[in-house]
Amino acid sequence: MIMKSSLPQLFLGIESPLAVPDAPNYRPQCWPPQRDWPVIIDAAGNVVSRWGDSIWRLDPWAGKALTLNFGDGPTKKYAATISPANADLLRIITGWWLYGPNGARGVRGLKTRFDQLRRLCVLCTQKGVLASEMNHFPHVLDDLPTVIQASRGGEFLALLHELYERRDVLGFTLLDRGNLAKLAAHLPEHQTAQTPYIPPRIWNYQVSRLRECLDDFLAHRENIEECFRFCLEAYKRNFPCLNVKARPRSFYPFQLPSDLESGKLAGRRYFGPFIVTARRFGIFELCGRWLGVSDDIRVQSLSRYLNLVRQAGLAYLLNFSLMRVEEAWNLKVDCLQIENDSHFGEIYVLRGRTTKTMSDDDALWVTSPSAKVAVEAMCAVADLRAECALLFGENSGEDVAGKSYLLDYMCVPWGKVFSKTDRALRPSIPSYAYLIQSFDKLFDTEQLRITPEDFKLARLVTPTLTNEFAVGKVWPLAWHQLRRTGAVNMQASGLVSDASLQFQLKHVVRAMSLYYGQNYSRVRLEEKASTFYVRTMYETLGRQLQKITSNRFVSPHGEKRKSEIVRLISHADHKKLINLAKSGTAAHRPVLLGICTSRTPCPYGGIDNIAHCGGGDSFGEPKPCADVLYDPAQLNEIEALDAILDERLANADADSPLRASLEAQKRSVENYRHAIRKKP
Numbered sequence: 001m002i003m004k005s006s007l008p009q010l011f012l013g014i015e016s017p018l019a020v021p022d023a024p025n026y027r028p029q030c031w032p033p034q035r036d037w038p039v040i041i042d043a044a045g046n047v048v049s050r051w052g053d054s055i056w057r058l059d060p061w062a063g064k065a066l067t068l069n070f071g072d073g074p075t076k077k078y079a080a081t082i083s084p085a086n087a088d089l090l091r092i093i094t095g096w097w098l099y100g101p102n103g104a105r106g107v108r109g110l111k112t113r114f115d116q117l118r119r120l121c122v123l124c125t126q127k128g129v130l131a132s133e134m135n136h137f138p139h140v141l142d143d144l145p146t147v148i149q150a151s152r153g154g155e156f157l158a159l160l161h162e163l164y165e166r167r168d169v170l171g172f173t174l175l176d177r178g179n180l181a182k183l184a185a186h187l188p189e190h191q192t193a194q195t196p197y198i199p200p201r202i203w204n205y206q207v208s209r210l211r212e213c214l215d216d217f218l219a220h221r222e223n224i225e226e227c228f229r230f231c232l233e234a235y236k237r238n239f240p241c242l243n244v245k246a247r248p249r250s251f252y253p254f255q256l257p258s259d260l261e262s263g264k265l266a267g268r269r270y271f272g273p274f275i276v277t278a279r280r281f282g283i284f285e286l287c288g289r290w291l292g293v294s295d296d297i298r299v300q301s302l303s304r305y306l307n308l309v310r311q312a313g314l315a316y317l318l319n320f321s322l323m324r325v326e327e328a329w330n331l332k333v334d335c336l337q338i339e340n341d342s343h344f345g346e347i348y349v350l351r352g353r354t355t356k357t358m359s360d361d362d363a364l365w366v367t368s369p370s371a372k373v374a375v376e377a378m379c380a381v382a383d384l385r386a387e388c389a390l391l392f393g394e395n396s397g398e399d400v401a402g403k404s405y406l407l408d409y410m411c412v413p414w415g416k417v418f419s420k421t422d423r424a425l426r427p428s429i430p431s432y433a434y435l436i437q438s439f440d441k442l443f444d445t446e447q448l449r450i451t452p453e454d455f456k457l458a459r460l461v462t463p464t465l466t467n468e469f470a471v472g473k474v475w476p477l478a479w480h481q482l483r484r485t486g487a488v489n490m491q492a493s494g495l496v497s498d499a500s501l502q503f504q505l506k507h508v509v510r511a512m513s514l515y516y517g518q519n520y521s522r523v524r525l526e527e528k529a530s531t532f533y534v535r536t537m538y539e540t541l542g543r544q545l546q547k548i549t550s551n552r553f554v555s556p557h558g559e560k561r562k563s564e565i566v567r568l569i570s571h572a573d574h575k576k577l578i579n580l581a582k583s584g585t586a587a588h589r590p591v592l593l594g595i596c597t598s599r600t601p602c603p604y605g606g607i608d609n610i611a612h613c614g615g616g617d618s619f620g621e622p623k624p625c626a627d628v629l630y631d632p633a634q635l636n637e638i639e640a641l642d643a644i645l646d647e648r649l650a651n652a653d654a655d656s657p658l659r660a661s662l663e664a665q666k667r668s669v670e671n672y673r674h675a676i677r678k679k680p
Contacts, residue, residue, distance in 0.1 A: 007031065010099040015106055016061045018043060028099060032092050039098070051091065062107040068094065068114050071122065086121040086131050092170060093117060093163065100169075102162070116156050119147045120174070132172035135179055145186045153187035195484040197461035199454035202475050203485055205447045207319045211370070213290060213312045213442065214377045220286050221380055224306075227281035228384050231299055232391055235413040238268045254299050274299045292441045299414045306381045308439045310407055313374035315432065317350065318482040320368040325479035327352055327365075329429050332403040333382050336375040337364075348372065378406040385410045432477045448474045461488055553594060553631055556615065556624035556675045592641070593672055594631030610641075611661060614668025622671045632676040642669045 012019045012026045018041065020026065025038045033039075035052025042048050042060040049056040054073025058066040070090055071082030082090065094114055097104045104110035124131040127140045134140045148156050160175050160183070167173040175183060198206075217224065234253035254274040271277065275297050278284040287293050287301050290308060317328050331352045339347045348371055349364045382404055388411055409427055436443055450458075455471050468476060555562035593613045611617040615624035645666050652659035 009101065012099060013105055014061055014098060014110070018060055028095075032095060039095075051095070054087070056094075058107050058111070066107055066111060068111065069118075071118070071125075080122045081125065082118070082121045083125045086125050089131050089172065090114075090117060090121050092172075096166065096170060100166070112152075112155075113159060116149070116152060116159060120144065123147050131174055135173065135176050141175075141179055141182065144183060145188055148188060150188040157184055157187060194462050194464055195480050196465060196469060197458055197488050198475065198477070198481050198485040199450070199457045201451070201454055202448055202477075203319075203489070206443060206477065207316065209443055210312045210316045210319070211373065213309065214316060214373050216286065216290070217309045217377050217380075218373065220283060221377075223282045224286075224302075225380070225384065227277060227283055228302060228306075229387070230277065230281070231302065231414070232387065232412075234269070234271050236391060239413070274301075278302075290439070290441050303410060303412045303415055306384065306410065308442065309377050310381050311430065311435050311439075312442070313378040314407060315435065315479075315482070316374040317367065317371055318479060319486065320371050321350055321365040322483055322486055323350065323352075323365050324483065325429055329407055330426070331406045333379050333406055334403050335406065336367075336372060375406070381410075382406055382408070388412050432479050432482075436477065445474055448477070450475055552633065553629040554675060554678075555629055556622075556671065557626060561626065562629065591628070592634065592637065593628060593668075594634060595629045596625070596627055597629060598625075598627040610668045610672075611664035612668075614665075614671045616664040616666065616668030616671065622667065624668075624671060624675075630672055630675050635673075635676065638669055638672055642666070645669070 007028065007030070010028055010031065011021070012023070023041060025041050028037060033051045035050065037051040038047040038049075039051055039053075039056055040047075040049040040058060040060060048060060054070050056068040056070075058068065069076065069079040070087040071079055072084045072087035075081060094110070094117075097110055097113055104113060121131055123143060124134055124140060127137070127143070129137050129140050134144075157180065161180055163170065163174055164177065164180060231253070238253055253269065253271045254277065275284065275295060277299075278287060278297055278301075283302070283305075284297065287297055287305050291301055291305055293301050314325070314328055317323065317331070318325060321328070328350075331350060335350050335352050337349050337351055339349055341347050346369070348367050348369050350367050350371065351364055353363070385408060386404060391413070405426075407427070430438075450469065450471050450473055452471050454475070455469070458469060459465055553562070591613060592610050596613070613625050613628050615622035645662050649659065649662050649666070652662055
């Protein structure tokens with residue numbers, strides 16, 4: 001349970017004017033609180049509900065009638081009974097959601113969590129079991145999926161996962177990791193078609209081009225800003241009273257009108273065709289590279305290019321976070337923050353408002369350090385947008401805190417007239433397909449065309465692909481695909497084998513897995529993103545099993561041993577494979593020699609030391625590990641390792657532990673070669 005020294009870290013996190021530090025219910029005096037502890041207090045200071053009450057009334061926070069019924073009071077027709085012991089466990093968990101570091105901020109979120117967990121407590125009461133002991137009662141665990149709402153199965157799993165990670169603080173465990181995996185395998189089906197997973201080659205291509213676009217902009221940032229400001233000044237000089245409603249219809253500073261020649265617009269200056277300005281500021285080639293314009297370049301090309309940079313930044317952020325496009329679209333210029341973690345050092349997070357629930361108005365998404373490039377580029381464009389707003393005498397899009405959106409209307413004197421647009425409303429979000437269509441120099445369509453290998457990997461992760469995804473067709477990129485692909489890639493599943501893709505991901509996968517998968521951080525992560533990640537984490541446990549039943553992998557102990565390892569795996573049944581992995585019945589861990597199928601942690605390594613895997617640490621008859629399956633495709637890596645071993649042996653002292661280890665690994669290399677040569 002919580003130590004007394006940790007009590008100051010607990011406070012009421014619900015978003016309400018009544019949840020203030022000097023309120024009597026703001027900080028519990030002990031954990032769990034005494035039964036007379038005032039949980040809910042109204043605006044007049046009256047205690048509405050105490051800890052031991054069978055019903056907590058959330059009316060003062062919700063502004064309407066809203067209750068949490070723990071089921072150990074008078075019987076209600078609409079609420080199933082819960083035993084006092086299980087009700088107390090439910091109170092502790094609910095109280096943790098109220099006072100803990102990652103608790104619910106809104107009453108809707110709290111009510112949703114409570115209702116889901118209440119179903120579990122009702123089931124345990126009906127079975128005569130304490131919820132904290134249900135791990136020992138398989139018949140209760142078997143019935144648990146039947147009481148879960150199909151539409152909230154993933155949320156429920158993530159909820160139990162979080163409680164498992166907090167077991168030391170709560171003082172009890174509901175479901176352990178093994179039973180969580182089994183539950184994941186038997187969750188009721190809800191979504192019939194999964195969001196497509198983008199194949200590694202195509203994912204890598206689009207994210208590399210987005211990064212190239214952003215880098216190119218930042219490399220020419222000063223030139224672009226100087227050119228943009230020059231154009232603003234040109235219009236301001238010719239039209240000192242420029243505003244939204246009285247904007248010129250002709251591009252006088254850069255396009256010579258007949259009225260200017262005849263003297264009707266005396267005092268107005270013609271600056272020559274815009275191509276002259278573009279070359280002068282060194283952005284002509286830049287616009288040609290990304291927009292495809294040449295001698296016909298006009299001043300509108302400048303704002304069009306800036307729009308490309310903004311949307312490329314949006315796409316890049318979505319590739320390296322689990323944000324929905326609506327959430328990324330509403331990010332502010334100060335969204336990128338850095339948290340210093342004792343394990344991983346600097347962790348980059350995006351702070352914003354989630355559009356899915358009211359309880360996460362100030363949520364965090366873990367992201368890659370490279371997100372800084374996208375935010376920097378988008379902020380630069382936002383600053384130019386703000387300068388335009390000042391020129392027109394408009395609001396610059398800032399909120400009450402003085403922070404503007406990364407993406408908002410850009411009203412320029414050479415652009416369209418937006419006088420009828422309600423600037424208080426957010427602009428509509430373009431689709432990823434529209435971005436690609438509007439800026440046809442961003443991606444090479446042929447690079448997005450699906451190859452047989454692309455299709456194979458995509459089907460492996462998403463078996464329900466429609467006919468829209470077929471070999472030879474262009475992959476139809478969409479914003480929601482980036483979220484699912486990001487979650488899968490974070491698993492380091494082995495499917496993402498492309499070297500350049502691994503390079504893109506290596507600096508973010510471990511940190512994101514730690515924060516989303518283990519709830520390690522003290523910061524408040526966006527709940528839906530965490531839920532999405534956890535569900536994907538359990539799903540991907542089975543994907544690595546797809547290939548080990550094939551002839552590619554061999555056991556050093558012969559076909560009989562391999563048959564024993566894969567006897568439960570049906571290659572034709574994709575769903576069964578995933579369920580076996582989720583339930584912990586089958587295992588898959590990449591090692592240097594191939595695949596380790598042990599379901600328990602290995603003390604011998606296998607990644608940086610193959611002495612035990614290949615049986616090199618045994619004398620006489622080699623005794624390779626019984627759980628290893630050799631992969632002949634690893635031969636090149638093994639040959640490279642053999643050369644390194646020879647170099648190190650040349651300098652190793654005789655009879656030293658180092659020499660013994662190197663020699664053991666050399667024997668394992670020979671055992672591996674011998675086994676794969678025998679492969680039929």
